[in-house]
Amino acid sequence: MNERETSYPFRTTGEALAWASSFLQRDADPVTDPVRARAEAETLLLHVTGLTRTQLVVSLREGLKPSAAEQLAALVHRRAAGEPLQYLTGQAGFYGRLFRVRPGCLIPRPETEVLAAAAVSWIRAHLPAAQVLDFGCGSGALAITIALECPDAVVTAVDLSEDAAAIAAENAAALQASVAIHVGDGFVWLQHHPIQVLVSNPPYIPTGDLPGLAVEVRGHEPRLALDGGPDGLAYYRRFAALGDGAFLDGPAAWFMEVGFDQAVQVKRLFTEDYAHLWQGWRFSVLDDLRGVPRVVTGERSKSHD
Structure with a gap:
């Protein structure tokens, strides 16, 4: 030879x-x-x-x-x-489009399309020109999808990671989506910029579970996008504590992805633990294509009292 x-x-x-x-x-x-x-x-x-x-x-x-x-x-x-296939090819499919991905941003997953579809459907039906925030945008898949599917919406994306924000900006440019992208803490941003719709695929893996994840996840995807604190609920707890003052008056909604066994706990944060901050909101849970409770949503149809 x-x-x-x-x-x-x-x-x-x-x-x-x-x-x-x-x-x-x-x-x-x-x-x-x-x-x-x-x-x-x-x-x-x-x-x-x-x-x-x-x-x-x-x-x-x-x-x-x-x-x-x-x-x-x-x-x-x-x-x-164990290197992720999507990092090797530099792209991942999401909602019928190809997004650039590389180390530094979470790889978009098919189950997150359930969240995107629900948000797009709500915006089209209730508030086509909604002011939308993608909290922790990663590759920008959610923000860009909503901007392209709901062209009248005003979409903003925020991420703590400069790498992720840069990738999101590249994707927005490549797909010709009008999205304003910022580097920073989404909780701080919300305190100064009330919105009408929030979408988020936040970190929700309990810290102690990270070592047991598949090598392609734990060894390559950014920990910042995975680590949800001791019980995986740190982000949801902080968001629930904000209350609906983070939203403009009138119709509003939020859509958040959760871990496979977290939907009940996350919903309880809004219906029990912080219920006094979410008066007038209705909450529901959506399953992914495998029947796993995957998205928790909140909706307010009326103005503040």
Whole structure:
């Protein structure tokens, strides 16, 4: 064998796909199933070759350029070591659009689309020109989605992380979304800028649970976007304590993602612990596509008394 064959045990695109699938299935941390391994191998192969899926199908017997082979091998090894697939390709899908992602921002998840859909539906039905805040915006997926789906809304995004805010700004520019992006503490921002709609996918993992997360999460995604304090409810408790004075008079709503077993506790903060600060609000819980209670919402249809 020559050096190239020793380093990359494949010559054609099809052989490369088979090798990458087998490697990820066998050596990934954690070990993955054949279907997922194949899907991830294909994603990486498309990324390094620039091919579409249709082009890939018809080019399986064609040779793979040495540069693409080198990139593929490197990415497969990094993926097997636990680096998130989305960081390797630099993008993640959300609500039918592709968002740029890299270390420094949380990767958008499919379950968060439930939150986006609920917020978009409410804004369209009740307040098309709403003043909206994406609290802890990360990649900007929520803010940008709402700005594009509700073009009359005035959307602002805030994040403590300069890295996350920079990525959100890049996504807003790339997707031509009108979103004002600020670096800072969202709680401080709310004290000076009342709004009408709030959306947030805050950190909600209990601190003690962080070491048990998958390596691709605990070892690569920003802790700031994950750590929700001792019980995971630190953000929700602080928000509940603000009361509805954070919102402008008239119709208002908020939508927040929660952990898989937190919906009841989060709702209780607003209906019991801080109920006196949320008079006139109705609260509900929405399930994600797997039936997991995933989003807690609050809605006020009338003006302050």
